[in-house]
Amino acid sequence: MHFLPAFSSLLLCTTFSAAAPFWGIFEQTSLTPYLTATISSSIKSALKKADVIPDVLAHDFKPTFSLLLSYPSTHDHVFLGNVLPRSNVSSKPVFEIHSLSPHPTPTQKNATYTLVLTDPDATSRAEPVKAQMCHWIVTGLKLQPKDNSNAYILDARTTSEEHSSTLSELISYFAPAPPPKTGYHRYIFVLLVPKDSQDDGKGLQKPADRPHWGYGEEGAGVKEWADDNGLKAVGANFFYAQNEKQ
Template sequence: MADVQGLFKKHCIVPDVISIAPSELVEVQYPSGLKVDLGQELTPTQVKDKPVVKWASKDTEYYTLAMVDPDAPSRENPKFREWHHWLVGNIYGGDLGKGEVLSDYIGSGPPKGTGLHRYVFLIYKQPEKCDFAKIPKLPSNSGEKRGKFAIAKFAQQFKLGTPVAGNFYVAKYDDYVPKLYAKLKG
């Protein structure tokens, strides 16, 4: 079993994103078959499509999934921390298809010359079904309203507690990034 908590601390996800690391691993697999392995380096090309995400869920519980980049625009100057790439709430029984998409998936797009960015997946167990009516619904072709997000504040607002599962990878600029930016401009 991977040391999720240890690697979250080693890579400073604790305290940059959350104050308490999850103890369980969330499985993240991209359509190409590539699986995220805690802290490995991937390319924006490899992670451009929405992955399949699995964790030790209970059939009668609700969950929230978040994917955030705390290093926007760079780790040295994270003035947009956190940029959220994906946010799905009210996931019933671990079935993402039954969740409420608050922000549709956008793959990694670290700007040229900004080095490695951390991309963090977190799963929270909700105390009950949440009312996300006031949360803007963001499509996958828009980067609007994604910067300066804080999953810890969001979790506090909806009484989600600490994350139950997590995973992350790191990525830096590659030649897919300009294509992603063009898509985000519509």
């Protein structure tokens, strides 16, 4: 498995603090068209190598946002296919979501975003009889302008406090808990936005169940739920985790 794709090398070219090892690229670097295209291409390449495309995302998925997530209690970061200890991801992560465009459109600025977490490897990647498994759905997310740049971000560390009245967890965070002897599971965060720019996201329907996202069909999940709710994927990130008993 390719845990450190080309995107990692690109991001590591910039010096970052220990608390935020790669988030600083959006503060220290001007997002030129070449750089945004390179980041988008590298994200998609990592997703394809791990078969996130097509297991969770469609072949025509194009990343237009980057998802930068970390688990505050352990300072572990989600890094396009790195391995995280199961015990370190027991509580919900904090995150920044950056537009890969240096000048987001009015539609992007005003849209309501939804972040989901899914496991396409339940109960195992070899026998995904319960896949996909829904682990988290949080919506009501809005972009906020970043003070020291022309970037627009969605930052859960501030949004959750300043806009708590607009946030809604359709599915509370269920910590990854891969069963013993089932190998590595992929845990995939997907950022979704309404296809209709006038949709405020308030009418989203909660999945009927966590296994198969309520569809009752092996492999069903984010794509089906997004289509039924008028959403499209615009960003993704993922990590691997396994049970200690193998």
